[in-house]
Each structure stands twice: as C-alpha cells, then as structure tokens.
Amino acid sequence: MGQSSAVRRLPAVDRGTGEIVQLELLDRESFQQGEVRERPVLPGVRYDWQPYAGRHVNVAKSLMRKVWHKDSGYRQNDRDIFGFYVAHSPERAEPLRMTFKEIAQTLGIRPDTVARSVGRLHAGGLLLEAEKVGRMKFYRINPRAAFDGSASDQTRAVRDARYPVVPAPKAPPGPRKKEAV
Known part of the structure; x- marks a missing residue:
C-alpha cells in the first residue's frame, strides 16, 4: 500500500490582518531530492491593496x-x-x-x-x-x-434570491396624490 503522510492544514486567509497565506506545494529542493521535509510558512500577502485597504466584493x-x-x-x-x-x-x-x-x-x-x-x-x-x-x-x-x-x-x-432582470421592469406605481377639489 501507499505511504501515508501527515498533512498540516493552515488557514488560507488570516481574516484578522487581511493576508492571504502563500502555499508552496513543492519547493525545488524537496522535489529534486525526492523527500518531504518541514517547510517554513511563507509570510502572508495582503489582498487589500494600498492605498484603498478593505474588503472586496x-x-x-x-x-x-x-x-x-x-x-x-x-x-x-x-x-x-x-x-x-x-x-x-x-x-x-x-x-x-x-x-x-x-x-x-x-x-x-x-x-x-x-x-x-x-x-x-x-x-x-x-x-x-x-x-x-x-x-x-x-x-x-x-x-x-x-x-x-x-x-x-x-x-x-x-x-x-431571485434572478435580477435587465431591462429594468417598471417600478410599481407609488401612492397617488389627492386631487384638489
């Protein structure tokens, strides 16, 4: 049977700082040597680019x-x-x-x-x-x-959620103003 390896799962995004954690699946040294070794976690990269930091939609x-x-x-x-x-x-x-x-x-x-x-x-x-x-x-x-x-x-x-439509439908009529007598 195949060898089992322990997989260490890390979060992909640090929600507190807004950083995406870079993942490296195969670094060149371990690929060339055919061995798996503990790799340091690379520093995160911000996804909220300056100068307009914040969430994205x-x-x-x-x-x-x-x-x-x-x-x-x-x-x-x-x-x-x-x-x-x-x-x-x-x-x-x-x-x-x-x-x-x-x-x-x-x-x-x-x-x-x-x-x-x-x-x-x-x-x-x-x-x-x-x-x-x-x-x-x-x-x-x-x-x-x-x-x-x-x-x-x-x-x-x-x-x-219903599907949005284009072209815009007509909005329902609002309340009618009372006519002066």
Whole structure:
C-alpha cells in the first residue's frame, strides 16, 4: 500500500490582518531530492491593496455590463444608487441600514430620487427587501449580482434570491396624490 503522510492544514486567509497565506506545494529542493521535509510558512500577502485597504466584493460582471448599457432601462441615478449599495453594504447578505434621506445626503441628491431608484432596482431584483422596521424598509444587494463574503456564504445566500432582470421592469406605481377639489 501507499505511504501515508501527515498533512498540516493552515488557514488560507488570516481574516484578522487581511493576508492571504502563500502555499508552496513543492519547493525545488524537496522535489529534486525526492523527500518531504518541514517547510517554513511563507509570510502572508495582503489582498487589500494600498492605498484603498478593505474588503472586496465579488460582482457578476456580465450582469453589470447589461445594467450599465444605455438600453438597460436603468437610469444613471439607479446605477449610482446600486453602486452606493455595493460600496456601503455590510458583509454577506445583511441589509444596508441607512434611510433614503441619509443616502441622498451622501450622494447630494433628493430622497425621493433615491426612493424611485431603489424601487426600480427592487423591481428588477438587484436589491431585495431584507427587513422592515415600522414603515421603514431596508434593502440588501441580491447575492446573484454582488456579494461580500466567502463562496460558501454566497452559495447559501443565493438559494432564496431571485434572478435580477435587465431591462429594468417598471417600478410599481407609488401612492397617488389627492386631487384638489
């Protein structure tokens, strides 16, 4: 029978420092000599390149190309709002807990513009309603469009996520204003 060898498993990513651990399967000396010996662990390499350190998001490029196309049905404000959600959402499938007013102040636009864009993005499945507190709704990014987390977390997150659509569907009509008598 074959020889059994003890395999020492090391984490591939140091989540505390944001470093990827370099793995060396066969170094030249042990390959040439035909022996296996204890190898030192190489220093980690940062995956959050400077000067913009931080987490990175997995984005569906083919979907984003469709959304950013001039014939997508999504407007520039919609794309800005979606980009805001991608950049500001917490990890995994957590909702962005910011009001439309807070988002509007950050982007320098009106809260009703944010509300209309979120409505179109929700109708198209790019944003999903995640929770409701009173009358306030909080949305999360559809994990089929973009995800901040591990591949296994994303696999679990997409189980209940619908497929985003392009071109943008029409947002449901809002409440009608009362006519003056």
